[in-house]
Amino acid sequence: MKRILLVLVSILMLALLLPACAAPPPSEAKVLKLGLSMPLSGPVSFIGLECQRASEIAIEEINNGGGFVVGGERYKWELIALDDKFNSADALAVAHRLIDAEGVKYIITLADASHLSIQTISEPAGVITISYPGTKDVTTPDTPLSFRGTATFEVTPVNYDWFTRNLPEIKTVMNVITDDKAGEGVQAVSTACAKAFGIETLDSITYSRATTDFAPVVAKILDADPDLILFPGTGAPLLIKQARELGYTGHMGGANYINPAWAQQAGAEAVEGIFGAYSDSFTENAPPQIQELEAKFKERYDVGLIIGGMNTYNVIYVLTEALKKAGTVDTGEVADVMRTQKFDSPFGGQVEFGGKGIYGIDCAMMVPIWIGQFKAGQVEFQELIPANEMTTAMEKIMPYYES
Amino acid sequence: MLPQLLLSGLSSGLILCLFALGLSLAFGVLHIVNFAHGAFYMLGAYGVWFGFVRFGLPYGVAVLLSVILVGLVGILCERYLFRNFRGNLRMGMVLAIALMMIMESGMVLLAGAEDQSIPSVFTGIVDLPGARLSTESMVAMAVGAALLATVAVFVQRSKQGRALRGFSQDEEGAALQGIDGGRVCTLTMFLGCGLAALAGALMGPILILSPYMGGQPLMLGFAVIVLGGMGSILGTFVGAIIIGMVQTLTAYVLDPQLAYIIVFGILILVLLIKPAGLFGHA
Numbered sequence: 001m002k003r004i005l006l007v008l009v010s011i012l013m014l015a016l017l018l019p020a021c022a023a024p025p026p027s028e029a030k031v032l033k034l035g036l037s038m039p040l041s042g043p044v045s046f047i048g049l050e051c052q053r054a055s056e057i058a059i060e061e062i063n064n065g066g067g068f069v070v071g072g073e074r075y076k077w078e079l080i081a082l083d084d085k086f087n088s089a090d091a092l093a094v095a096h097r098l099i100d101a102e103g104v105k106y107i108i109t110l111a112d113a114s115h116l117s118i119q120t121i122s123e124p125a126g127v128i129t130i131s132y133p134g135t136k137d138v139t140t141p142d143t144p145l146s147f148r149g150t151a152t153f154e155v156t157p158v159n160y161d162w163f164t165r166n167l168p169e170i171k172t173v174m175n176v177i178t179d180d181k182a183g184e185g186v187q188a189v190s191t192a193c194a195k196a197f198g199i200e201t202l203d204s205i206t207y208s209r210a211t212t213d214f215a216p217v218v219a220k221i222l223d224a225d226p227d228l229i230l231f232p233g234t235g236a237p238l239l240i241k242q243a244r245e246l247g248y249t250g251h252m253g254g255a256n257y258i259n260p261a262w263a264q265q266a267g268a269e270a271v272e273g274i275f276g277a278y279s280d281s282f283t284e285n286a287p288p289q290i291q292e293l294e295a296k297f298k299e300r301y302d303v304g305l306i307i308g309g310m311n312t313y314n315v316i317y318v319l320t321e322a323l324k325k326a327g328t329v330d331t332g333e334v335a336d337v338m339r340t341q342k343f344d345s346p347f348g349g350q351v352e353f354g355g356k357g358i359y360g361i362d363c364a365m366m367v368p369i370w371i372g373q374f375k376a377g378q379v380e381f382q383e384l385i386p387a388n389e390m391t392t393a394m395e396k397i398m399p400y401y402e403s
Numbered sequence: 404m405l406p407q408l409l410l411s412g413l414s415s416g417l418i419l420c421l422f423a424l425g426l427s428l429a430f431g432v433l434h435i436v437n438f439a440h441g442a443f444y445m446l447g448a449y450g451v452w453f454g455f456v457r458f459g460l461p462y463g464v465a466v467l468l469s470v471i472l473v474g475l476v477g478i479l480c481e482r483y484l485f486r487n488f489r490g491n492l493r494m495g496m497v498l499a500i501a502l503m504m505i506m507e508s509g510m511v512l513l514a515g516a517e518d519q520s521i522p523s524v525f526t527g528i529v530d531l532p533g534a535r536l537s538t539e540s541m542v543a544m545a546v547g548a549a550l551l552a553t554v555a556v557f558v559q560r561s562k563q564g565r566a567l568r569g570f571s572q573d574e575e576g577a578a579l580q581g582i583d584g585g586r587v588c589t590l591t592m593f594l595g596c597g598l599a600a601l602a603g604a605l606m607g608p609i610l611i612l613s614p615y616m617g618g619q620p621l622m623l624g625f626a627v628i629v630l631g632g633m634g635s636i637l638g639t640f641v642g643a644i645i646i647g648m649v650q651t652l653t654a655y656v657l658d659p660q661l662a663y664i665i666v667f668g669i670l671i672l673v674l675l676i677k678p679a680g681l682f683g684h685a
Contacts, residue, residue: 043615046517179660207659210619212610215411216654216662219404237520237611245528245537246407265520265611306517 029067029074032329034059034316035098035107036079037114039086047308048110052081054309055108057296058316068320071327077316080104088117099125105331106130108149108315110308112138112182119143128331128338130315132308134182134232139355139363145335147353148364149315153189154355155256155277155369156230157393158385160193162371163228163253163275166382170251172200174226176217177255178234179206186232186255188402189358195400202226209234214242221248230255237265244270251275258372259307260379268377278379280370281305285381287368289346311367318343318351318365339363351387357398366390406533408651414540416647417547422602422620423627424554424639425595431634432571432591435485436492438499440599440624441617442506446473447600448607448616449510452521462524466604470597477596478589486588503617510614519612543605550601554594555636563590571634626670632683641681645669 036055038048059077062068067076080102084091091114098104099121107122107129109115115131115138122129123143130147131138139146163170175190177183187204194201202224207217214235221229221243228251231239240252240262254276263271280286281294282304293313294304321343326334339362342350347368355364366387372379385393422444429437450469454460460468480502488494525538536544558564570577570587578584602620610616623646631642646666653662673680 041516042511043516043613045511046515211659212619213411213415213651213654215415216408216651216659219407219411219655223404237518245535245540247528247535261518265518267523 029063029076031078032075032106032323033078033080033098033102033104034319035094035102035104036081037084037091037094037098037107037109037118038081039110040081040083042085044086044110046306048083048086050306050309051108051110051312052079053297053301054293054305054313055079055081055316057293058313062316062320068324070323070329075323075329077320084109084114086110086114088113091115091117092120094118095121099127105329106319108312115146119146122146126331128319128335130319132311135180135185136359137181139359139361141360144361145331146363147335147338148355148359150311150365150367151355151369151390152256152364153185153358154364154366154390154394156186156189157193157196157397158369158390159230159253159256159276159371160190160197160199161393161396162383162385163251164197164199167228167251167275170199170227172202172226173228173230174202174221174224175204175255176221176229176231176239177204177206178209178232180209182232186230189397190230190255192397192401196397199228207235207239211235212238214239215246218243218246218248222246225250227251228253233257233259237262240266240270240274258374258379261306263374263377263379268374271374271377273374275371275373275382277369278372279305279307279310280372280381281310283381285370285384287346287348289348293346314346314351314367315365317346345387347387349387352391354391354394357394357401404655406531407535408655409648410531410534410536412648412651413644414536414544414647415651416644417544417551418602418606419620419623419627419647420551420640420643421547421598421605423624423631423643424551424636425598425602426621426624427628427631427633427635427639428567428591428595428598430628432567433481433485433588434490434492435495436499437595438496438621439480439502439506440499440595441619441621442503443473443477443596443599443617444603444620445510445612445614445617446476446506447603448521448610448612449514449519449603449614450600451604451607452514452519452612455524456519456521466601469604470600473600474593474597477592480596481588481592485592486585507614507617514612514614516614521608521612523608525608537609539608543609546605547602550598551636551640554598558636563587567591623666626666628680630670630673630680632680635680635682638680638682 038051039045040048059079063076067074082094084094095118105127109131112133112135123145128145130149132149139148175187177186191201205217205220230253232255252274258276258278281290298304322334322338326337339353342352345351351365351367353362354366356362368387369385371383373382426440429435447469451465454465454468455462523539525542527538528535529538529541566582567587627642631638649666650662653665
């Protein structure tokens with residue numbers, strides 16, 4: 001009996017001790033948390049959800065590829081996506097949760113309201129934030145850890161360059177802009193562009209983002225009879241439709257980006273000839289990696305990329321590159337690297353952060369821009385402006401730019 | 404340019420009248436401040452989108468079905484929700500706001516948050532002396548005007564219309580006359596919500612659809628019924644035309660943002676001078 005007991009105890013002790021003697025498992029990658037503060041519910045949730053999904057795909061690809069090495073340590077991303085409902089109060093609550101509770105050091109958010117709100121705690125906490133704002137307020141020398149994930153104001157000179165070469169009959173322009181800071185920003189850049197490219201600005205008309213009746217605005221346009229009207233995305237389908245209905249026959253263009261969905265919303269006939277920058281994920285001119293992203297989206301979610309997803313996917317890859325080049329996860333040093341170096345991008349080629357002339361600090365990612373024009377209800381590719389030419393276009397207009 | 408602006412003002416005024424009439428009926432007869440009225444307008448527009456765009460029904464059928472279905476939803480809301488708070492203005496308002504939130508969020512779940520559009524059915528432009536309007540808008544104006552006239556005749560001349568007016572003036576007196584209050588409430592809500600839905604259905608191909616598209620007409624609708632006089636059909640018509648015109652002309656002559664200041668400034672003036680509105684009774 002004693003012997004049996006002894007054998008049993010020995011076996012038990014062996015069972016407990018053996019795992020401890022086994023070779024230690026290979027060290028797992030460290031986790032780096034990426035916060036996403038996006039509208040996941042409400043009127044613009046279709047943008048927020050697209051950004052979230054694109055982020056998930058980017059992170060999946062990076063992590064499945066073995067993660068990334070920073071300063072000799074292997075890391076993988078962990079995404080924490082929270083709903084900020086596209087308003088500043090909820091964005092602040094999200095920021096507290098991400099920064100204070102989760103220890104996040106990198107946050108991507110959508111636009112001005114959320115970014116400005118998040119900045120109040122992210123900058124003091126040493127957190128890098130990236131968004132796609134429509135105003136200049138978000139990125140200033142006082143907010144060195146805040147960045148812009150894509151070109152916005154920088155796109156307007158590129159549009160001007162394109163139409164002055166391809167539509168030389170355009171001599172006069174009218175800006176139709178929103179009555180807020182984003183609109184002011186567009187007006188300032190467009191006015192500078194007009195001077196730089198020898199186009200006469202007849203006037204700038206403002207409208208509220210909630211406008212549904214553009215008849216008074218179109219009446220002013222018809223009075224002035226410009227060769228071209230430039231407008232932002234907000235309210236564009238209604239403006240286009242009503243302008244054509246009321247008899248405006250001149251050229252139309254996006255002050256920055258155009259949206260392929262306008263053809264369905266305003267009608268193929270109304271949008272014919274409208275030009276501007278667009279995010280190409282769906283033609284053979286799109287970068288191969290972006291075409292693959294588009295295919296994945298369609299397979300998983302039954303819908304292609306609409307807006308925001310492509311840029312967020314690119315931002316995550318560029319941020320990963322910046323971390324690798326910095327050799328540290330210290331956000332101050334990563335931010336310095338972001339401002340001073342170039343990075344391989346899923347958009348093809350390399351991108352860099354510029355925009356010092358407008359923002360006082362290099363903070364806007366200069367990405368390739370596709371110029372398109374609506375033909376028979378589809379956006380037809382016209383020209384690709386490489387990322388390095390974005391800076392050149394901006395430098396041309398800076399002597400005329402008044403903020 | 405003036406004829407164009409007047410025509411645009413008239414067009415937006417007529418549709419606003421169609422919308423506001425339902426609001427006026429709800430308040431005048433049922434004593435409900437129906438903050439969910441904009442949501443019924445939105446449901447009307449989306450009803451046409453679902454019927455015409457998603458399920459391929461003929462446009463006219465989609466509009467008719469949308470109006471009837473939204474009217475029925477209105478009846479259910481009145482019968483099982485608002486009726487519990489008859490006479491309690493505050494609770495009625497809270498209930499209406501809750502309904503509005505539920506309908507808007509529900510539509511986001513059903514149709515998605517991104518904007519939708521209904522292709523134009525009546526394409527082309529109608530050219531008039533000094534002005535032009537899309538055929539779509541002309542049709543919306545014509546249908547709107549015809550419905551308004553029909554509703555006006557119904558309320559003034561028909562037996563049910565007289566019952567409706569009697570009930571709004573004195574519920575107890577109406578009951579003594581044998582008027583079924585429950586039926587009047589049901590009819591009023593069906594009419595009110597149906598009119599909102601029709602306004603939404605007519606504007607659907609003209610505007611861009613969003614689950615939150617009812618907010619702006621709701622604010623203007625309240626301005627119309629306060630200006631014109633709550634419960635007055637003529638007042639609603641006049642108020643809507645005034646507001647439509649003021650908005651369009653101000654936006655052109657001065658600034659689009661000033662249009663709202665002037666419209667609501669006029670509203671405040673009327674409230675101070677004649678609280679019952681232009682055609683309302685104290």
